[in-house]
Amino acid sequence: MSDVRHLYVHLPFCSHRCGYCDFVTVVGRQGEHDAYVDALLSELELEAVLLDAELDTIFLGGGTPTFTEPGALERLLGALPDAREVTVEANPETVTPELAALLSRNRVNRVSLGAQTFNTELLDVLERRASGEDVKRAVYVLRSAGFDNINLDLVYGIPGQSTADLERDLATALSFEPEHLSCYELEAKPGTRFTHAHGPELERQADAMEDYFERVVEQLSAAGYRWYETANFCRTPSDGRDLRAHHNLAYWEGRDYLGLGIGAVSTVGGRRWRNTPRLPAYVAALRDEDAPIRELETIDEGTRVREHVMLGLRLDEPLPLAGLGDALDDAALQRLTGLGLVRHDEHTIALTRRGRFLGGGVTADLLT
């Protein structure tokens, strides 16, 4: 078994934990970046047998991968195998000409910028360290270093955000002509400091969310972007370059992937595991060349097919019906087709434009 072609590497370090964040992150511990990279490389060695000789994609996510101490980051990038698409997530305030050069000489060919918004007040609400100017500067620095595949992450539904604010953000984002845009609604987890601080305003935003979502899709579509996944948009250049996020596409198309680092998830051959989110335990285990503590889950055939439908219907390309077995409810399929939410032919199924806005409910209905 050595055919995994997608590799995820988790770099958890951040200068600060943002109030709304629910990723596995570690603040401080600057002295431990090297030890962590050692652990990552030793996990890679341990699992190398799973990997295909040739990789399609590598994705460095976080945390703030670009907050990692440059020496450690360069050592990691240098030791990773080759891949056609290598993406690194970056926070705008970390993007310097030096960093851009470091990424560039280490075969990184795609940068995903966590912009969230260009509105400095709203960035404050999110407890982001960057200003609107930082975001603009970061894009400029990356462009100057020759990066021709940049993603901007945007968030809507931020406490205090108005429809006009969102429209300004979209216009600003478009002015940079990014190859790719990811637009998410702000997910405030119950019980977090953030939710506690912004309760009533978050409720007001929740009511406005369907309106925001419609505006995002309308405005980006009007600007010529392809709405290829529920929350993701890309340009469609005339040279035929496919600017979709190929690493993420692997998740949505149900392909196997290997994840390295704390809290990282892998799905390989019907097994899914999640590494311990605890940094010391992870580093200690791998120092002894042991696998870290992992949470295991078996993905049986039925589950695999259900996930395949759930993820596949997020995409604009029709999902082949072959291999779905009896996962789809025929009556629901007919009903939803009648309601103009689903279209299907003998071989494929896809959601209509309106169906995609209601993808969760439609999928729940469709699955047996």
Place this chain on the structure above:
Amino acid sequence: MDQSRIRNFSIIAHIDHGKSTLADRILELTNAVSKRDMRAQVLDSMDLERERGITIKAQAVRVTWKGHELNLIDTPGHVDFTYEVSRSLQACEGAVLVVDAAQGTEAQTLANAYLAIENNLEIVPVVNKIDLPQADPDGAAREVSELIGDTPEHVLRISAKTGQGVPELLDAIVERIPPPIGHPDAPARALIFDSSYDQYRGVVAFVRVIDGVFRPRERLRAMAMGTRFEAQEIGFMAPAMSPVDALTAGEVGYVITGLKDVSELRVGDTLTTETGGATEPLPGYKDVKPMVFAGLFPTDSDQYPELRDALERLKLNDAALFYEPETSQALGFGFRSGFLGLLHMEIVRERLEREFDLDLLVTAPNVAYRVLERNGEWREVHSPADMPDEFDDVEEPYVKASIIVPKEYVGQVMELNNDRRGKFDHMEYLSPERVHLTYELPLGEIVLDYYDQLKSRTRGYASFDYDYIGFRPGTLVRVDVLVAGEPVDALSLIIHREFAYDRGRALVEQLKKEIPRQMFDVAIQAAIGARVIARETVKARRKDVLAKCYGGDITRKRKLLENQKKGKKRMKQVGAVEVPQEAFLAVLNIGDGKK
């Protein structure tokens, strides 16, 4: 036993006024049950009764006191079982009337006391709970003595809890209640005042022998039903079953019939012997008819066969329970069930859910209607959906409602009754503080939320009871509810024409709150025939999808989706609309919507 040494009596009391505790104390004092074996409240054998403080099935226990045989016949304590109470009382010569020293007389006590007086029973009035600090024994004694035309000095003061005064009560039972006066040599006649079903021995009848003698292995006949069987065993409860060779005139006991169906042996029927039997049955037999109806549907349609089996088994012990299969477009397969009243319905529902582990949807209750169809024939309608679109006349059941309330709430009670098409009948002061009101009311106005309204308008002080007085013509219409153009049979209601518009409006407004937004606009309409009288729209959702989904959280997102799926499964499908189960009870939640 010589008839002159037999005393047959019941205890009449309001829920919580201490009937069961008193029964326990009597069993203990007469050594029928040792203190060690004493399970509090022996007579109420069903858990449910114990919990709700309600005695559902009457039983009879024989005890001995100073050379006398005392038969304590337990009566059901609620309005729904008036007929059963009346049969239990007919089996007695006297009744102990228990009133709570702190709370005084309640409507239900009053109703049963009058029932006892009508049956010519000797009343032994008792004020209970005199040990409580807030007790007012003298006040309660004055009230109860006025009620039954006795003197306050004649009222006994007891504490069933501590046992204080209970021996004196037993003496009073022997002294004041007359012995039975049947004819030991006449053809045998016994009154069936209760029955129950034992899975090994079949139907067990509880009887009071009026005349003659009954013996085991004799061929017997139930005179009204015509049912014939052999008495497999006869005996009395002490409180365990104790077989005997004979039950003679004046005695109370049981007959094991071997019959497999309780409906073959009805309460109130007369048992006699096949050979040399009586020719005249005892008076007073009535075929009790259910007056309140509701649809019972399994939440999970796969449970239909289990629901059917459970109803069959309940019916074995509950001859008053009625059910027939019903198919609802909205709710699927279920049963239209008939009950004596609201409490009976509640008890059946709880037993189905608790003893048979069923998850039920019970539709809003309605009453039985009599409809004169265009072909000139009267038909009884048990469900609004069953009401024909066109008819010549319709009648609905009326009750005489009896309400006791502190005088400051009389205005509120009158207002409520007027809102509910009540006709004032009578008002009297039971004491300077407490007023007894009687009204004639359509039962249909009571079955929904009348009792809740009464309680909330009187801060819980009102007590309430009612008795059927027959069918009367009504100006009634059927209001249908349409969801996305589809009529929802389970939501139809029959209502007085004058209230139709306001109720229909309140109902669609309530439904708008209960039906979640769907993937398309949903119209909710109320209509009388083809005429729409109210309309609301539940606007379509425009977004129902999780923003982010990547490799790290596929499992969690899948689980969220599975939960969403489960949520949908709990809904009922009306056409393409998902309607939550609760919405079918919307009519119960529209409050006093007609105002």
